[in-house]
Amino acid sequence: MSEYALEIRNVSHYFGDFRVLDNINLKVLPGQIVAVVGPSGCGKSTLLKAILGTHPPSEGEILADGVPVRGPTRDVGIVYQQYSLYEFLTAEKNVSFGLKLDESALWERFFLFPKYSKLRREHLRKSREFLERVGLEEACGKYPGEMSGGMRQRVAVAQAFIMKPKIVLLDEPFGALDEAMREELQNMLLKFYQENLIAKREGRRPEYTILMVTHELNEAIYVADRVIGMSRFHNDGHLGATIVYDRPCPIFHPDDERDYGKFVTQREELRRAVFDEEYIKHRDKYVTFWGELSQLAGSVANAGTH
Ligand SMILES: Nc1ncnc2c1ncn2[C@@H]1O[C@H](COP(=O)(O)OP(=O)(O)OP(=O)(O)O)[C@@H](O)[C@H]1O
Ligand SMILES: [Mg+2]
Incomplete structure (x- = not known):
């Protein structure tokens, strides 16, 4: 390091x-x-x-x-002025989306489903932990359209930090x-x-x-x-x-x-x-x-x- x-x-x-x-x-x-x-x-x-x-x-x-x-x-992570969340995903799934892309390939999600579902549970657990850190533990299941601008920016910050x-x-x-x-x-x-x-x-x-x-x-x-x-x-x-x-x-x-x-x-x-x-x-x-x-x-x- x-x-x-x-x-x-x-x-x-x-x-x-x-x-x-x-x-x-x-x-x-x-x-x-x-x-x-x-x-x-x-x-x-x-x-x-x-x-x-x-x-x-x-x-x-x-x-x-x-x-x-x-x-x-x-x-290197980035958060822009205009929140860049996926409207069709809940806060929890928005935050874990980067981990999903980075740590599991598409074929694994189909052909190694039991392994993938374990990994997925771990990603969602981490996602809730990061949402808690930005003060949004209550909003895990909310969609971006149901959140205020400040809440959306917090989700974007959690999305960046979850990637360590x-x-x-x-x-x-x-x-x-x-x-x-x-x-x-x-x-x-x-x-x-x-x-x-x-x-x-x-x-x-x-x-x-x-x-x-x-x-x-x-x-x-x-x-x-x-x-x-x-x-x-x-x-x-x-x-x-x-x-x-x-x-x-x-x-x-x-x-x-x-x-x-x-x-x-x-x-x-x-x-x-x-x-x-x-x-x-x-x-x-x-x-x-x-x-x-x-x-x-x-x-x-x-x-x-x-
Ligand atoms: N792709 C590009 N092609 C040509 N010039 C560019 C390009 N991107 C930025 N510039 C120019 O480079 C300069 C710096 O732009 P930049 O967006 O980095 O400024 P900034 O400090 O972020 O400004 P602001 O505070 O308004 O966001 C500006 O003069 C801009 O017009
Ligand atoms: Mg600028």
């Missing part, structure tokens, strides 16, 4: 002559929840597609748990939800983070490693433990977007009072460093995550004592 759940090495991407991504370098530790922000059109979704393996980058290399990404695999990926990508996952629903799903991520902390304390590898694109700066700082900003406006003469901000951010417990006032300074710094074209930026001025990691370790330990 690699030290890093995800490693991006010198990744650039072009559409024709248009340089979208310029020399992206990033390492993500298992158990990190990393938020990615940046102006619309700067290449966030392009980067996620490269990590997913569906659209390989023009230059550079991406590794999931030390293994080069050469195409979509179980190692090394990393899950979320592309504006809560963008289509109303405020209350959005807050509930943010809390779900905070709970995942607490589970990660428990795993680390017990010497296990944390299960939830997430890279989440969001256009909401408060959401980025609130749910993540690390925020990355991408921008084309950096001053070293190239045009594509690169990482211009990479800093740790405060950890919140799901039971904490939701007080965005606590990180107003960091939000302002992030806004200027990533979105303000007039602001003088130097590529590495705010790319200080690894230097700050030792301080982060201290605050994680404190957050874990709740």
